[in-house]
Amino acid sequence: MFKTIEWKKTGVVMIDQRLLPGKEVYNTYTDYKGVAGAIKDMVVRGAPAIGVAAAMGVAIGASGIKTSDPAAFRKELGKICDLLASTRPTAVNLFWGIERMRSVAASHPGASVATLKRLLVDEAKKIHREDIAICREIGRHGGTLLKDGSTVLTHCNAGALATAGYGTALGVIRGAIDRGKKIAVYADETRPFLQGARLTAWELHKDKIDCTLITDNMAGYIMGKGLINAVVVGADRIAANGDTANKIGTYSVAILAKEHGIPFYVAAPLSTIDLKIKHGDEIPIEERNTNEVTQLRGSVIAPKGIKVRNPAFDVTPNRLVTAIITEKGVVKKPYIKGLKALFAKGSIK
Numbered sequence: 001m002f003k004t005i006e007w008k009k010t011g012v013v014m015i016d017q018r019l020l021p022g023k024e025v026y027n028t029y030t031d032y033k034g035v036a037g038a039i040k041d042m043v044v045r046g047a048p049a050i051g052v053a054a055a056m057g058v059a060i061g062a063s064g065i066k067t068s069d070p071a072a073f074r075k076e077l078g079k080i081c082d083l084l085a086s087t088r089p090t091a092v093n094l095f096w097g098i099e100r101m102r103s104v105a106a107s108h109p110g111a112s113v114a115t116l117k118r119l120l121v122d123e124a125k126k127i128h129r130e131d132i133a134i135c136r137e138i139g140r141h142g143g144t145l146l147k148d149g150s151t152v153l154t155h156c157n158a159g160a161l162a163t164a165g166y167g168t169a170l171g172v173i174r175g176a177i178d179r180g181k182k183i184a185v186y187a188d189e190t191r192p193f194l195q196g197a198r199l200t201a202w203e204l205h206k207d208k209i210d211c212t213l214i215t216d217n218m219a220g221y222i223m224g225k226g227l228i229n230a231v232v233v234g235a236d237r238i239a240a241n242g243d244t245a246n247k248i249g250t251y252s253v254a255i256l257a258k259e260h261g262i263p264f265y266v267a268a269p270l271s272t273i274d275l276k277i278k279h280g281d282e283i284p285i286e287e288r289n290t291n292e293v294t295q296l297r298g299s300v301i302a303p304k305g306i307k308v309r310n311p312a313f314d315v316t317p318n319r320l321v322t323a324i325i326t327e328k329g330v331v332k333k334p335y336i337k338g339l340k341a342l343f344a345k346g347s348i349k
């Protein structure tokens, strides 16, 4: 099985997701600027994986600071965190991961530089370990919602590639399969970056999970034929009221699911829930390079000079979400109460 991201003696090692499914290449990053670039350019992507990468970026950056003066070290550390936080705006896991690293330094005010460096590396490794355990718990809770023999539609990639391993939405599918259920998957291609075609189809195929690839505009037809029993997607940021930002096109899928009476589940760790944000319209939506729309893997498919938009995410209003599956359990409406209650349950170690 491939590893999405790993902390090794040589540096932070990540599978280059831009090259999949054609080539399985692992890049090693030895400084935080390299890790920041990898997040920005989507070598690594998917909210939880971005959180892990950012934490490892802070750790590797801290390890490289050349001072033994704790005050100077903390100043440099702050700059490293700020740079990593500027890479992508929507997935709150990025800021969550960096915040965990900042709080390690904050909670050891008298520590030497050598101790802080060690503690930061330990914390990044812990975040990585926890993410895999969290995904398995999401799978355990979510797996019970899928009936044996179900066919699930998913959008984008919320799998092992989007996390430290196992996945959130695909974790739910794996959780059901691991418990002996027969589950088939329809994967939306997910224009423009093709995370569904390139990544979800790749990892499910590798795992021998029954997967059928469709283009995004086929979802309504497939649902209309009665072929889908549930939709399961991941999330990049969930507001306190349950409004969910996820890959562009998720909102359309949610509307189609509603029209066809199909349950629409969001699977995400607590680190994706942002209680500071009340409604989905407060979530910052990343606009990416228009080349992603006007070109398909390097070849131009639109007239030069045409006006283009490329929002990378959309927000699905809470009314369209049947349930949110987390590592602490499944939450239903009213989300405002249920999501808050989850945080009282403590974290998975």
Ligand code: MRU
Binding pocket: 045, 046, 047, 048, 091, 155, 156, 157, 158, 159, 162, 163, 167, 168, 169, 195, 233, 234, 235, 236, 246, 247, 248, 312
């Ligand atoms: O732009 P990406 O590929 O980082 O977007 C990823 C998604 O939208 C995923 O669905 C989301 O991060 C959940 S991943 C478990």
